[in-house]
Amino acid sequence: MITLSTEEDFNKVCEEFEYFRLSKKKRWGYSKEVLKMLKPFCENINTSFEIGTSGFQCIRESVTPTDSFDARTSWPYEDKQFDIVIALQVWEHLWEPTDEQVNDWSIPKQKEAFNELKRVSKSEERVENNSENLEVIAQEREKWKKNSPHLNAPQKIIDCVEQAVLLDYAGGMNFEQKTFQGLMDSDQSKSLIHAFFAERKSNKIPELERGAKPRPISKLGVIGGGTMGSGITIAALNSGLPVTMVERDQESLERGIENVKKVYRRDVEKGRLSQEKADKILSNYSTSTHLKDLSDKDMIIEAVFEELEVKKSVFSQLNDIAKEGAVLASNTSYLDIDKIASATDRVGDVIGLHFFSPANIMRLLEIVVPTNVKDDVVATGFQLAKILKKVPVRAGNCDGFIGNRVLENYAKAANYMMEDGTSPYDIDKAIVEFGYPMGPFQMFDLAGGDIGWADRKRKAAFRSNEERYVSIADRICEKGWFGQKTGRGYYKYTPGARRGEEDPEVLSIIQEERKVKGIEARSLSSDEIRRRYFAAMVNEGAKVLEEKMALRPSDIDVTKLFGYGFPRHMGGPMRYADVYGIENILNDLKEFEKEDPYFWKPAELIVKLVEEGKDFNSLN
Numbered sequence: 001m002i003t004l005s006t007e008e009d010f011n012k013v014c015e016e017f018e019y020f021r022l023s024k025k026k027r028w029g030y031s032k033e034v035l036k037m038l039k040p041f042c043e044n045i046n047t048s049f050e051i052g053t054s055g056f057q058c059i060r061e062s063v064t065p066t067d068s069f070d071a072r073t074s075w076p077y078e079d080k081q082f083d084i085v086i087a088l089q090v091w092e093h094l095w096e097p098t099d100e101q102v103n104d105w106s107i108p109k110q111k112e113a114f115n116e117l118k119r120v121s122k123s124e125e126r127v128e129n130n131s132e133n134l135e136v137i138a139q140e141r142e143k144w145k146k147n148s149p150h151l152n153a154p155q156k157i158i159d160c161v162e163q164a165v166l167l168d169y170a171g172g173m174n175f176e177q178k179t180f181q182g183l184m185d186s187d188q189s190k191s192l193i194h195a196f197f198a199e200r201k202s203n204k205i206p207e208l209e210r211g212a213k214p215r216p217i218s219k220l221g222v223i224g225g226g227t228m229g230s231g232i233t234i235a236a237l238n239s240g241l242p243v244t245m246v247e248r249d250q251e252s253l254e255r256g257i258e259n260v261k262k263v264y265r266r267d268v269e270k271g272r273l274s275q276e277k278a279d280k281i282l283s284n285y286s287t288s289t290h291l292k293d294l295s296d297k298d299m300i301i302e303a304v305f306e307e308l309e310v311k312k313s314v315f316s317q318l319n320d321i322a323k324e325g326a327v328l329a330s331n332t333s334y335l336d337i338d339k340i341a342s343a344t345d346r347v348g349d350v351i352g353l354h355f356f357s358p359a360n361i362m363r364l365l366e367i368v369v370p371t372n373v374k375d376d377v378v379a380t381g382f383q384l385a386k387i388l389k390k391v392p393v394r395a396g397n398c399d400g401f402i403g404n405r406v407l408e409n410y411a412k413a414a415n416y417m418m419e420d421g422t423s424p425y426d427i428d429k430a431i432v433e434f435g436y437p438m439g440p441f442q443m444f445d446l447a448g449g450d451i452g453w454a455d456r457k458r459k460a461a462f463r464s465n466e467e468r469y470v471s472i473a474d475r476i477c478e479k480g481w482f483g484q485k486t487g488r489g490y491y492k493y494t495p496g497a498r499r500g501e502e503d504p505e506v507l508s509i510i511q512e513e514r515k516v517k518g519i520e521a522r523s524l525s526s527d528e529i530r531r532r533y534f535a536a537m538v539n540e541g542a543k544v545l546e547e548k549m550a551l552r553p554s555d556i557d558v559t560k561l562f563g564y565g566f567p568r569h570m571g572g573p574m575r576y577a578d579v580y581g582i583e584n585i586l587n588d589l590k591e592f593e594k595e596d597p598y599f600w601k602p603a604e605l606i607v608k609l610v611e612e613g614k615d616f617n618s619l620n
């Protein structure tokens with residue numbers, strides 16, 4: 001079942017425990033280390049590391065169910081060495097020490113804890129007076145149903161706690177082990193394990209394998225203090241990097257400074273940060289309205305308006321200003337980095353660093369590799385991700401890179417479904433039911449309709465005549481309805497509200513557009529919506545792979561998991577395709593292709609994998 005089953009592993013954990021407990025005095029240190037090691041083997045690490053390890057059964061004598069639920073957020077058991085007991089429970093199922101081995105242990109606490117464990121496991125007693133316990137359990141069950149409706153593990157854990165108070169040790173243990181095994185064998189568990197390893201693998205890039213070493217990064221310049229520039233600045237300041245932010249004029253600079261400072265003000269107000277710490281972080285922050293103040297920076301990240309000519313003008317100035325060897329990065333969402341680099345005489349130093357909004361929170365960082373960039377510049381991009389604690393993904397230089405390119409395709413599928421007769425609200429619901437925090441139309445409203453509108457205008461001249469174009473979003477934008485920021489988009493928002501209400505006027509616009517095109521409305525079920533949505537997502541993902549814009553399918557999964565809200569328990573779109581069946585994806589694409597051969601044409605890679613009886617995972 002589990003391969004970490006040697007005494008050596010066990011000793012390592014014990015040593016780490018001692019290390020953290022004695023040298024760092026971190027209450028959570030040990031638990032975190034155990035969690036880290038066990039993470040890939042548990043279904044949902046935040047809620048289930050105790051499951052299958054008799055964790056719940058052994059707590060019966062020490063703590064109440066309320067405590068056991070609280071154990072996730074607090075750790076009040078130091079005096080009882082609860083943590084080491086748990087650890088021994090964990091390891092008992094991986095490797096059970098003999099009495100002789102227990103006697104040989106050099107750390108007395110281990111012996112003590114193990115004896116306590118034995119005492120618990122020998123007991124045939126049951127917990128008495130359970131009514132309060134069962135009430136707490138019922139409340140937890142409801143809470144987790146609401147908070148994590150898609151995850152299996154929390155409900156199963158609650159079942160285990162329930163059985164721990166209802167049965168004796170042996171009965172409870174038997175139940176817990178069976179439950180654990182069931183979870184281990186589930187697709188959810190395997191997808192979470194996939195996500196865990198995918199995240200670690202995205203660091204493996206050819207440049208580093210060829211031996212490239214990152215350039216030093218000790219001073220950062222950020223150009224632009226808008227949504228992204230301020231977020232990038234905060235992310236870097238929080239990691240201890242000194243940042244100079246440059247804006248185009250004093251008024252914009254004031255806005256940029258406010259964008260940065262308000263985040264720290266809020267953190268201090270909410271007690272997340274002390275004023276002293278905030279002041280210390282901000283002491284590394286300087287600002288200017290002159291690019292020449294970036295002349296001593298090791299890396300400069302541009303986050304100005306998404307217009308090629310504006311970006312080229314900034315890069316051409318940087319060419320004269322930046323010190324030799326400085327890495328020049330663009331945070332563009334879609335634009336061609338080669339073209340941006342062409343404004344300089346140092347194309348080897350130019351790279352794309354695509355952050356996600358809010359950049360101080362979102363963990364994904366697409367590192368976009370243009371044609372002539374030097375290996376050590378790519379390595380420096382990955383080094384920056386490490387410093388900022390971001391998850392890097394190496395992306396090729398194509399329109400929208402990995403994330404936005406794939407997004408554009410399933411966004412089109414959503415628009416086609418809408419124009420064909422399914423309400424955008426039903427589409428959002430179907431996608432939320434799948435496990436996303438929001439559906440595509442809610443996301444457009446959050447991101448701002450104007451951004452997509454500008455992009456569509458930019459691409460209009462290159463759009464193929466064969467491509468079906470849906471104008472509904474343009475009609476909505478023409479009214480000035482850009483989503484949450486204007487209080488209206490696909491949804492109507494009352495001031496301050498994040499959740500919008502359905503808008504009959506939007507439905508009328510859709511109906512009018514449908515009428516103009518002579519489309520007869522046909523509403524799809526939630527399942528049909530999801531079939532189309534994910535077929536479009538996977539098909540574009542496969543094209544990204546075919547064109548070598550992503551190194552491996554798991555990098556696409558990481559991109560979607562960390563940047564676009566793909567539910568982690570589904571492992572990412574390419575993993576999802578493997579579970580759903582790549583042949584089923586192909587059949588879906590062929591079915592939809594009859595309606596629109598241009599859009600739904602299956603990627604050659606999908607056809608090839610099906611012919612060869614392989615899945616995406618075979619390419620990881």
Ligand SMILES: NC(=O)c1ccc[n+]([C@@H]2O[C@H](COP(=O)([O-])OP(=O)(O)OC[C@H]3O[C@@H](n4cnc5c(N)ncnc54)[C@H](O)[C@@H]3O)[C@@H](O)[C@H]2O)c1
Binds near residue numbers: 225304310356
């Ligand atoms: N908003 C997002 O969700 C998002 C996500 C990823 C990437 N991006 C990309 O990041 C970039 C910035 O987007 P944003 O949303 O922060 O835009 P924004 O409009 O909020 O901010 C852009 C800022 O750049 C400043 N600026 C413009 N020209 C300048 C110049 N020559 N010198 C100095 N400052 C200048 C503007 O004054 C403005 O404050 C764009 O390329 C965008 O595509 C945006």
